[in-house]
Amino acid sequence: MTPQAPARAHRPRTQPPDTDGRSYRVGAGTLDPTQLWRALPQALRKLNPATLVRNPVMFVTEVGAALTTGLAVASPSVFGWLITVWLWLTVVFANLAEAVAESRGRAQADSLRRTRRQTTARRLTGRHPDSPGLPHDEQEVSAAELRRGDFVVVEAGELVPGDGDVVQGVASVDESAITGESAPVIRESGGDRCAVTGGTRVLSDRIVVRITQEPGASFLDRMISLVEGAKRQKTPNELALNLLLVALTFVFLMATVTLQPMAIFSTQVMGSVPDTGAINSDGVTGIVLVSLLVCLIPTTIGALLSAIGIAGMDRMVQRNVLAMSGRAVEAAGDVHTLLLDKTGTITFGNRRAALFLPVAHVRDRELASAALLSSLADETPEGRSVVTLAREQYGLDTVPHADAQWVPFSATTRMSGVDLGGPGARSLRKGAATAVADWVREQGGIVPAGLDALVKRVSMSGGTPLAVAETVDGTARVLGIIHLKDMVKPGLSERFRQLRAMGIRTVMITGDNPATAAAIAAEAGVDDFLAEATPEDKLALIKQEQAGGKLVAMTGDGTNDAPALAQADVGVAMNTGTSAAKEAGNMVDLDSDPTKIIEIVEIGKQLLITRGALTAFSITNDIAKYFAILPAMFAGVYPALGALNIMDLHSPLSAILSAVIFNAVVIVALIPLALRGVRYRPSSASALLTRNLWVYGLGGIIAPFLAIKFIDVALVQFIPGI
Numbered sequence: 001m002t003p004q005a006p007a008r009a010h011r012p013r014t015q016p017p018d019t020d021g022r023s024y025r026v027g028a029g030t031l032d033p034t035q036l037w038r039a040l041p042q043a044l045r046k047l048n049p050a051t052l053v054r055n056p057v058m059f060v061t062e063v064g065a066a067l068t069t070g071l072a073v074a075s076p077s078v079f080g081w082l083i084t085v086w087l088w089l090t091v092v093f094a095n096l097a098e099a100v101a102e103s104r105g106r107a108q109a110d111s112l113r114r115t116r117r118q119t120t121a122r123r124l125t126g127r128h129p130d131s132p133g134l135p136h137d138e139q140e141v142s143a144a145e146l147r148r149g150d151f152v153v154v155e156a157g158e159l160v161p162g163d164g165d166v167v168q169g170v171a172s173v174d175e176s177a178i179t180g181e182s183a184p185v186i187r188e189s190g191g192d193r194c195a196v197t198g199g200t201r202v203l204s205d206r207i208v209v210r211i212t213q214e215p216g217a218s219f220l221d222r223m224i225s226l227v228e229g230a231k232r233q234k235t236p237n238e239l240a241l242n243l244l245l246v247a248l249t250f251v252f253l254m255a256t257v258t259l260q261p262m263a264i265f266s267t268q269v270m271g272s273v274p275d276t277g278a279i280n281s282d283g284v285t286g287i288v289l290v291s292l293l294v295c296l297i298p299t300t301i302g303a304l305l306s307a308i309g310i311a312g313m314d315r316m317v318q319r320n321v322l323a324m325s326g327r328a329v330e331a332a333g334d335v336h337t338l339l340l341d342k343t344g345t346i347t348f349g350n351r352r353a354a355l356f357l358p359v360a361h362v363r364d365r366e367l368a369s370a371a372l373l374s375s376l377a378d379e380t381p382e383g384r385s386v387v388t389l390a391r392e393q394y395g396l397d398t399v400p401h402a403d404a405q406w407v408p409f410s411a412t413t414r415m416s417g418v419d420l421g422g423p424g425a426r427s428l429r430k431g432a433a434t435a436v437a438d439w440v441r442e443q444g445g446i447v448p449a450g451l452d453a454l455v456k457r458v459s460m461s462g463g464t465p466l467a468v469a470e471t472v473d474g475t476a477r478v479l480g481i482i483h484l485k486d487m488v489k490p491g492l493s494e495r496f497r498q499l500r501a502m503g504i505r506t507v508m509i510t511g512d513n514p515a516t517a518a519a520i521a522a523e524a525g526v527d528d529f530l531a532e533a534t535p536e537d538k539l540a541l542i543k544q545e546q547a548g549g550k551l552v553a554m555t556g557d558g559t560n561d562a563p564a565l566a567q568a569d570v571g572v573a574m575n576t577g578t579s580a581a582k583e584a585g586n587m588v589d590l591d592s593d594p595t596k597i598i599e600i601v602e603i604g605k606q607l608l609i610t611r612g613a614l615t616a617f618s619i620t621n622d623i624a625k626y627f628a629i630l631p632a633m634f635a636g637v638y639p640a641l642g643a644l645n646i647m648d649l650h651s652p653l654s655a656i657l658s659a660v661i662f663n664a665v666v667i668v669a670l671i672p673l674a675l676r677g678v679r680y681r682p683s684s685a686s687a688l689l690t691r692n693l694w695v696y697g698l699g700g701i702i703a704p705f706l707a708i709k710f711i712d713v714a715l716v717q718f719i720p721g722i
């Protein structure tokens, strides 16, 4: 009856992970020039000073452009108008960078919005639908009316009307509207795969869903606002960098305003070189001052900073990861330890009973019957699989007593079972071997020596042993073992090796016993493992790692992982997991691929590297620009400076205009790099830093000299008399 989960393909929608995995593939990051053109209206809208003021460097540039416009109008000159046009272009180019970055998410948001169709829901009223077999009433309501705590029925062919957890039944669900993955997935009550998302379609069977979201706050709503960047907030790192940029801008503003040499420049150079035509007018001094200021302040990084951040989030979406905050993306770039939950994360989480192994003097049919009885009300996938196996292999059709007291499974007790009343009172328990052994001893029973051997046998193979025991009339005894089988997701050890190369330690944490944990850990290739971990243990381990100042990432799927996911700096919930896990983490992987963390870390590192590299470029480039034009400007005043005029620029004014043009053009030239990100290859952080400082710092020094000379030569060709 129970459908088998198809082996899900862990394949991102748009880009396959690199097979060699060593470098980040570009693909979605490349820029199509028409994108720039289409983003232009949005860029012009962003000229509004009220919005631009959030970007202080560009705001100062805009004020400067307004100022030169006034000066150029008051006393028109070719030089004055050219500078004015290029200053405005500088601001437009910066806005363009942001607008292009935003436009990429918008297309995705539009397609998601189409998924969010108005649906009707079959809401259950009256009796609690959790209790099986009880009649209940159905009512048709609009999906928009559903509140947290409502119960709805969804049958084959119908759309799930809202986010929630399956509380009854099993169904195959088509989630392609959200994940882009066409293979159907199994959603079932009780276990870690109970969460369903509004907008997905049920393909088979019938499920009852408890709604977990209030209207307007659904997963789809969050996805839409996320890809649109509507709720994007500056991260702490961005805020800090912004502060530095503001400080630099302020320093240069003061320096420019009070610049003593400028006074000399205006009185002596302007006065003594009357033959340059354009510089006779009074407005020129002001225009030159504004130009120098804009060249000096960090306009390059100021223009690209927000595009870099948006592009980072966008790259996550491209990889089918929804990052709820930019902060988490940045933290991913610095992660030191990665904790992974075993069942459902490292393994498929499809643990099924495969075999009954009785201890000596117990018949396997007796064990199967006890296992069946103890599982009749166990709604976990494990519990249901025990029922299925007992019925199929032994043809058992045991039904529970009316007065049976069910003991549900909990991750803390690690047991489930039933207390049957009546004469000769009988209790049954199944669960982790240590937990069941303790229970038997508590009841005054003896744990047979043979149990250990059975537990070992199952554990060594990577299986999960569930011990079964009973007490009848006060006499407790162990009956045997149920062998639960699960499968390790393929290809993990190679990916964990890559994480090691990136300097990240992987630790598997599981509620399972140490022997099973060791076997699975070896097969998956993690560095370390922690077994028999309760939800509190998982949380404590994260806090302990963090206490050493390290950033910790955690991937998990279960409700028992939720506290840990919330505590981790980067908490990645599997999309197949429970709503609790998805709520607690700050990222959701739609592909439910535990090795996705590699790409997440790469994107995080790439974001940090790109921002660092472009900041270095921006600052060195500003200073270099200054030294490139300085000798030309003052050669007339201090002939000694003429020796430094290795650039041999045509005139003071053409030097300044060239610098302003370069300053604007370099923004557009760097938009593709800002969106795509600087290439990342696994290597130590300090080696990376050194390399990038050299490349981008040196590049920042050399580029202005070459570019300004080139522009100067061109200007003289086209604008005679400059």
Ligand SMILES: Nc1ncnc2c1ncn2[C@@H]1O[C@H](COP(=O)(O)OP(=O)(O)OP(=O)(O)O)[C@@H](O)[C@H]1O
Pocket (backbone or CB within 6 Å): 341, 342, 343, 344, 378, 380, 382, 383, 409, 410, 411, 412, 414, 415, 416, 430, 431, 432, 433, 464, 465, 466, 509, 510, 511, 512, 513, 558, 560
């Ligand atoms: N339905 C059940 N009834 C009784 N015992 C169970 C049941 N399901 C699991 N167990 C036992 O409880 C242990 C802990 O389960 P829990 O779900 O907390 O962790 P896990 O799924 O094994 O590991 P992970 O934390 O990696 O998901 C299991 O290893 C198993 O021995």
Ligand SMILES: [K+]
Pocket (backbone or CB within 6 Å): 294, 295, 296, 297, 298, 299, 300, 622, 663
């Ligand atoms: K600048």
Ligand SMILES: [Mg+2]
Pocket (backbone or CB within 6 Å): 192, 341, 342, 343, 344, 557, 558
């Ligand atoms: Mg789990």
